[in-house]
Amino acid sequence: MGKKPNKNQFEFIWGHKPTDGMVNTLSKQLSAEFTDVMNEIWANEAVRSAVLISSKPGSFIAGADLNMLEACKTAQEVTQLSQDGQKMLEKIENSPKPVVAAISGSCLGGGLEVAIACHYRVATKDRKTVLGTPEVLLGLLPGAGGTQRLPKMVGLPAAFDMMLTGRNIRADRAKKMGLVDQLVEPLGPGLKTPEARTIEYLEEVAINFARGLANKTVSAKRSRGLMQRLTDYAMALPFVRQQVYKTVESKVQKQTKGLYPAPLKIIEVVKTGLDQGNDAGYLIEAQSFGQLAVTKESKALMGLYHGQVHCKKNKFGNPQKEVKTLAVLGAGLMGAGIAQVSVDKGIKTILKDTAQKGLDRGQQQVYKGLNSKVKKKSLTSFERDSILSNLMGQLDYKGFEKADMVIEAVFEDINVKHKVLKEVEAVIPAHCVFASNTSALPISQIAAASKRPEKVIGMHYFSPVDKMQLLEIITTDKTSQDTAASAVAVGLKQGKVVIVVKDGPGFYTTRCLGPMLSEVVRVLQEGIDPKKVDAISTAFGFPVGAATLIDEVGVDVATHVAEDLGKAFGQRFGGGSIDLFKLMVQKGFLGRKAGKGFYVYQEGVKNRSVNSGMDEILQKFRVPANPDVCSDEDIQMRLVTRFVNEAAMCLQEGILSNPLEGDIGAVFGLGFPPCLGGPFRFADSYGARQLVDKLRKYEAVYGSQFTPCQLLLDHANSPSKKFHQ
């Protein structure tokens, strides 16, 4: 925090000193200092305007301090925090001296609320500068006047879009929306570094506008486009507004299944403000903020946020050698996906396949992936081309002598994996890491064929690679620390959230999914149709229905994995009949990729229908259902308890090193309901005792598949024990 009177004693520059970490967060301390400075500005006659600017590169204010929120014990305490914030920002809004926000870097949550309380906003137009209200992603709402100011600033539809999706808005888009008033282009090198000079320039420009506002040579009133004026006019009509509320509400209901309280609260708070005036609006905003902050959904989402931060760090430290050249074997969906997320981060990437046709398809996939960014204008066509110049598609091992890492994504067959491992080891340099992108084959088994098992590691990506955030890294007993460091570093560079687990059949993610999918099959066999199974599971919070999930994974893959895991874990992975899968494979019902699975998939058809060819199969494997354990809730719990029990077992066996990574893996890799925060968070909030009781109930009917593991029993027996403190 610093005040910087300029030479005319006209402006105060308010900046944050880099005291705590890389980003600015609105903490109690910062708020207090801020209030002091503002009071001084108002008291000092010589000061006629003020500029708010951060001295930290890449961060204006990244949001409220989460620790501050989490330290609160009651809803009232949080409400009080919200009201303090509201008051502070109201004073800025009503300040007789114009206040200009000079924004560079993330301006999110509370940071955006500070910015929109100012009279004018100047932002740098670079990729790091993003504005947004991500509170909803943490189960909260903008609690410092944001719900009230935003609709007035950008219009109701845009405000709802921002607050309900939490999406980041880049500076140029923000200018078009009216969220910022002026843009400053980042500067190149001059007499200082580009970063330093750009911030200085932003400050100069902001000061000029602040002065202009004070002198009345600049008007803060924005010229609005015809469309915007029309929208504003329409939104001023109560019945149009009611219609908007209704539409938005039904959309939110449909998408959240009522599992997330925050979006509905946001709608309610905005509505109150617009219909009943500011005072009512601010009051309900603060109250709702307090209520939301203590919900278990919010705690779950905040837990995920902390987990994500945790999984964006490399606990193995920096690898000895940075991976500059990466080779990917196999240009299938996964291989090409891995190549795409690597090459666009500046890693020189070789994409190798054995057939020209497969290679062409893979290269086209990478091109298409990048080109879609061009269409969305997040990349220029020139940048796309220059990125692609670092991708080498080939059929041979040329250039592998320069590879720092090889990731294989070839067919899931141990013999094929061994073959490529040997071929690769003959051509790569000594330091090169060999990573296998397998979803189930134990890495130690693959490494058995290696001359240098310390350089072998598993990197389990999720499909589609460019969309799914998770990367599961698997180390064996022999994997060296540096190899692990290298793999994590590559994953982080690719933008992934990385969990590191120990080797074992199915590692962590595939292993947890196994029992659940087996249970899905049993449920289907009990006569519940796929649509109903999907409805029950999405109602619980799974983003993808359980039957659809099998279609997405691919029935052949699922069969493969189920067989392997069945062999390894025996009875516990039983339940549904694997022969059902086998018959599906025989009939060609391989899931989405074949156009038929449980459902029929047609290009351009949105509402897919159930595959009638399945009736016969399901009939054939029909088993009687026990009505005691077949209510909707029971079915949900049968699926989830098996998942959670297996996850706990992974922790118990040391596959997982901590519950946090277990939650992240389940949510980001497998779509475990985010509102529950992951299997371990769920065990805590649902109660280990209650969970064990459920397991025992199903155990009585189905047997050992539901036998709770020791770790869960321990937790059940001592209520103070929690996975997350």
Next chain:
Amino acid sequence: AQPKTKKTLGKTGVKNVVVVEGVRIPFLQSGTSYADLMPHDLARAALQGLLTRTSVPRDVVDYIVYGTVIQEVKTSNVAREAALGAGFSDKTPAHTVTMACISSNQAMTTGVGMIAAGQCDVVVAGGVELMSDVPIRHSRKMRKTMLTLNRAKTLGQKLSLISKIRPDYFTPELPAVAEFSTSETMGHSADRLAAAFGVSRLEQDEYALRSHSLAKKAQDEGLLQDVVPFKVPGKDTVTKDNGIRPSSLEQMGKLKPAFVKPYGTVTAANSSFLTDGASAMLIMSEEKALAMGYKPKAYLRDFVYVSQDPKDQLLLGPTYATPKVLEKAGLTLGDIDVFEFHEAFAGQILANLKAMDSDWFAQNYMGRKSKVGAPPLDKFNTWGGSLSLGHPFGATGCRLVITAAHRLKKEGGQYGLVAACAAGGQ
């Protein structure tokens, strides 16, 4: 004057290349007297001016090279069309080069190379630009339809193609004013460059005013001897540049920023304007020139091309090239008597001067131990520059070189240094 580091830059075993003469037709603001002509007309006039001025026999010329930026599609090898039209021998080959604002520099150095390599003895190099008329194309969709239409055989096929034409097909495609790689216009980049080096609006306006005042003075004193009159068909003879307009700081200060709105610093008054014009230069090996009885105006000794980041350092070519060419020639900045730098924007010139005077920039971006230093202004563009005389992209390089030669002669100097920036970051 201080003693020179080197007495001569002549190298043993390498032919001396000399400038015999250089001329240009008056540079005019686009849309004025040359508006109805074609580029090769302007080039032709410059070539004829050169012939008249030097009386060189046309068939002595071994080769002709011309530089141009925005190509008229009908005369893509404008060098050849202009040479034929100007009455040069049809046995003299000609080609056209392009390298943005340094296209005629490229033409001259191509000639230097040919002579040094013993390929030729006499080369005419020049440049031309006609901004009054630029090729505007049909949209890609329309072009595709038209080309397919050519191949359609039956009336049915033709009609079905024509029926697919939509109103948006008629949206024309203007030639890009922006850098292809970055989509940024040059003026915008210049504004950012000025900001990066902390060049103020006032400094820019002052520099632009200096350029116009010096150009006016040079014009009034008859120093711009490279200008040859041009009788434009249907119009009066054009005898002088028409873009020189010394104004006042007050008036210039009223202008709104042209690129970074509303707070930028680059305006129409401190930028070079769209210009029509052409230049031509006769270069020879020294022995040939002497044998033909010419008195050479200057030696062309050394040159260097550089390139850098087209986004943030688009216009910093002179900063990078100056120390390099000095080192190559074995001279220091203090040895140079005459500087002729291309003035694309006042902000660009001032940014370059600051960059050349910065140790920090030299060390962090140029990989040099220390700065080369800024040229003293009393030796710098003292007869005006592109800001005031105009800047027909392809033709400016020859103007810079011949002006340097004339200034050396007039001021009794020995060494001149010419530098220019160009689109593409070169």
